[in-house]
Amino acid sequence: MDYKKTGFDTKAVHAGDIHEPFGAVVTPIYQTSTFAFRDADHGARLFAGEEEGYIYTRIGNPTIRSLEDKLAALENGTGAVAFGSGMGAVSALFATFLGQGDHIISTSAVYGPSRGILETYFRNFGVASTFVDTSDPFAVEKAIQNNTKLIYIETPTNPTIVLTDIEQVAAIAHQYDIPVAVDNTFSSPVLQNPLDLGADIVLHSLTKFINGHADIVGGALITKDEETLKKLRKTMAYFGANMDPHQAYMVYRGAKTLSLRVLKAQENAMKIAEWLEKHPKIQWVKYPGLPSHPQHELAKRQMRGPGSMMSFGVKGGLEAGKKLMNSVELAKLAVSLGGVETLIQHPASMTHAGLSPQARQQAGITDELIRFSVGIEDAEDLIADLEQALDKI
């Protein structure tokens, strides 16, 4: 069956399945570290890359491959490489494209640790980085240097919900022969496919929507071309940033219900955002589905839906925000996102506390900003929970 021709949900359920001799409907967990060769020549052919097969789980494993093929199908890519975590994927991406004397451009509000490794480890290795507001494609063009080797954008950003026009940034980058990688974690492939918009590589923290059940961490890179895929796989294997077969199985299973979860959470998010925007104790709501979002039109053009991530400000600043977080009963006070359960957190004191106040300000992470990851519970219950918590402020 050629899943290139089927719809998204058919791919999500079936793409990547292994058809093993006993007819198992589900890909088995190949919990093995190594694979026996049929004979010496077989081993030699595998090592020489003359025959497809498995050698050692750090390099590849059938269960992991099953997940990788599903992810490639969902992002309309050539192939995918899975990693032990999203940050494993980010690190391998940077290490593959950047060396001493090179330069990278990224989104100022990019995921904190993605910026963190560029400003520490990669800077120490002689890699320069520039962070710009990539929602302005001309700011990206202005930052390009002769040694720029990668443009790495995140859209929408975490937690500021700022969008970048992938098509425009890719068009600019390609004029200078610079590849573009997109962190698509916030949208998931249900709502946005960066490769179709001109990007060269897609990154996912599988921990979030794709696994969706807050019980595993994982990451992946999906590429448009075979050559980049090979380079990334080599980095993954050399760095030992591989996934474990059991972990791969969990994500493979979670991915089957991806669109059901994403669309239900999005439906909830729309109701909650509209309700919050009218609430007298709420200062502002940032959600791409609301006409008040400054990039509402871009969201409609670039994404198939506004998703389930939002941020909002409570009147009364940090103290009021703390009171809200301490008063919710259904929403869990936790970092991470994209799971079936609703999570609430305060970036300035939690996920982004490691950034300097200037970097936080540049990234738009104000003290009153609360991030809300809407789950698939009943919208009425989530609203009632927020209502009782806001009443206590």
Ligand SMILES: *Cc1c(COP(=O)(O)O)cnc(C)c1O
């Ligand atoms: C969580 C996250 C990452 C990092 O992924 P881990 O699986 O936690 O290592 C990268 N980018 C975004 C947007 C994320 O939300």
